[in-house]
Amino acid sequence: MRACTLRDRAWSPYVAGILIGLLQVPAFLLIDTALGASSSYVTVGGSLAALIDPAVTQIAYVAKHITPTAKNWWQVALVVGIALGAMISMSLSGARRKAISPIWARALGTSSPTVRYLVAFGAGFLMLFGARLADGCTSGHGISGMAQLAVSSTIAVAFMFVGGIATAFLLLRRI
Amino acid sequence: MSLLQAILIGLAMGIVFGIALEKSRVFEPGMIVGQMQMRNFIMLKVFLTAVATGAVVLAALHGFGLIKLAPKATFFAADVLGGIVLGAGIALAGACPGTVLAQVGVGYRDAIFTLIGGLFGAMAFSYAEPTLAPLLLSGGPGKLTLMSFIDLPYWMLALGFAALLVVALVGLEKWRPWRADLGADVDGDFAPARRAAETSASRFKPAE
Numbered sequence: 001m002r003a004c005t006l007r008d009r010a011w012s013p014y015v016a017g018i019l020i021g022l023l024q025v026p027a028f029l030l031i032d033t034a035l036g037a038s039s040s041y042v043t044v045g046g047s048l049a050a051l052i053d054p055a056v057t058q059i060a061y062v063a064k065h066i067t068p069t070a071k072n073w074w075q076v077a078l079v080v081g082i083a084l085g086a087m088i089s090m091s092l093s094g095a096r097r098k099a100i101s102p103i104w105a106r107a108l109g110t111s112s113p114t115v116r117y118l119v120a121f122g123a124g125f126l127m128l129f130g131a132r133l134a135d136g137c138t139s140g141h142g143i144s145g146m147a148q149l150a151v152s153s154t155i156a157v158a159f160m161f162v163g164g165i166a167t168a169f170l171l172l173r174r175i
Numbered sequence: 176m177s178l179l180q181a182i183l184i185g186l187a188m189g190i191v192f193g194i195a196l197e198k199s200r201v202f203e204p205g206m207i208v209g210q211m212q213m214r215n216f217i218m219l220k221v222f223l224t225a226v227a228t229g230a231v232v233l234a235a236l237h238g239f240g241l242i243k244l245a246p247k248a249t250f251f252a253a254d255v256l257g258g259i260v261l262g263a264g265i266a267l268a269g270a271c272p273g274t275v276l277a278q279v280g281v282g283y284r285d286a287i288f289t290l291i292g293g294l295f296g297a298m299a300f301s302y303a304e305p306t307l308a309p310l311l312l313s314g315g316p317g318k319l320t321l322m323s324f325i326d327l328p329y330w331m332l333a334l335g336f337a338a339l340l341v342v343a344l345v346g347l348e349k350w351r352p353w354r355a356d357l358g359a360d361v362d363g364d365f366a367p368a369r370r371a372a373e374t375s376a377s378r379f380k381p382a383e
Contacts, residue, residue: 018228
């Protein structure tokens with residue numbers, strides 16, 4: 001088996017999964033937290049909303065997330081880093097992407113970009129509303145919570161797949 | 176730990192995370208929708224490998240007393256409802272809250288709309304939180320873990336769980352090798368329907 005390099009187009013899912021799992025070491029040792037992504041949407045969204053509606057900072061939940069603590073802004077930096085890492089990785093492999101993945105024309109039954117953008121907006125809304133209600137997403141509940149053997153995370157992940165599979169079969173066409 | 180240090184550490188870790196998401200192809204909408212339609216298993220493989228690896232490293236760190244665990248509290252209704260809504264969003268976005276950033280990074284334009292929708296969703300929840308909290312996010316059994324039911328140390332149970340996941344992954348890989356799920360442009364796109372549609376549109380209908 002040859003070594004993985006940054007110029008490769010694809011790595012084994014096992015190599016990538018191990019690399020992601022190892023990120024728990026600096027997360028726990030340096031930041032005293034577990035890998036997660038969805039809280040950062042409250043940190044950024046709350047900070048932006050406060051510009052228009054200063055009263056939003058009166059909500060304890062928002063105040064807790066927008067406070068300039070290491071944990072809050074570490075996670076914002078983490079998700080910004082994800083965008084940078086993916087950009088670097090794809091440019092090194094020389095792959096190019098269209099504005100919209102070709103699977104959407106089939107999954108949505110139309111190649112209209114407007115339809116896709118509207119669905120994407122609604123999907124993002126549901127994704128973060130659900131993640132915040134469950135108190136975690138695929139990272140916080142999935143990767144981190146299940147590794148910690150948490151009951152809440154196991155329930156949330158099981159129902160995440162229930163909701164995802166039902167939606168993909170009922171609302172999307174076969175890709 | 177200063178705020179600046181935390182941000183620099185976050186950026187560095189995020190870049191590694193982003194490279195892993197991009198190289199594994201799990202950030203592609205084709206992989207996520209394919210997984211939810213049970214015809215592509217790269218997402219499950221990356222996900223379960225990350226869980227198993229996390230369990231092993233946390234077992235070691237916790238076993239040697241270097242860290243405290245931080246499991247989330249259990250609220251049955253919120254975990255079930257939130258999980259279902261999150262899953263529906265993931266299927267329609269073709270992304271998770273973290274991988275949508277990788278999609279933005281490689282230039283998927285619809286991912287920008289997913290991201291903005293996500294910010295609105297997070298804020299809608301924040302405004303609703305004071306109302307929802309007494310209904311869905313109070314009481315509950317607290318921070319339940321497997322250790323609440325089995326009287327063994329975390330490191331033992333975590334290593335056992337990781338071993339089970341490895342067995343499951345070996346079986347999954349035997350049944351379905353990962354390379355078979357990549358697709359020609361490594362985006363999980365297999366396009367049978369599209370090719371058929373283009374062919375039938377450009378020709379007369381064949382005689383029956």
